[in-house]
Amino acid sequence: MLIPDKVKVGSITYQVKQEHIDKTDDGLYQFGVTDYLNAVITINSDYPQERKEQTFFHELMHAVFFESSNSDQAADERLVDSTGLMLYQVFKENELANLKKS
Numbered sequence: 001m002l003i004p005d006k007v008k009v010g011s012i013t014y015q016v017k018q019e020h021i022d023k024t025d026d027g028l029y030q031f032g033v034t035d036y037l038n039a040v041i042t043i044n045s046d047y048p049q050e051r052k053e054q055t056f057f058h059e060l061m062h063a064v065f066f067e068s069s070n071s072d073q074a075a076d077e078r079l080v081d082s083t084g085l086m087l088y089q090v091f092k093e094n095e096l097a098n099l100k101k102s
């Protein structure tokens, strides 16, 4: 599937970028980052397509919780990851997204 260049979450349009993201200062790999204030989702372009798609749904869930005034949930990585993983599977395997396959 094609990762969109932008996605509207609540009343905010997030820009979606795919580019290299450096490791954290602790040496951890980062698959993606969501900047709520600037409304930018960045997907690390270094990884395979399915990993990037999975990461898109993870970052999307961060934005969904944040934009729905659920900041505690937006910071809950376990909740964000589990809902993102399930949403990715449901959208992909049921072809619900109006996205071209890559």
Ligand SMILES: [Zn+2]
Residues within 6 Å of the ligand: 058, 062, 077, 080
């Ligand atoms: Zn996260």
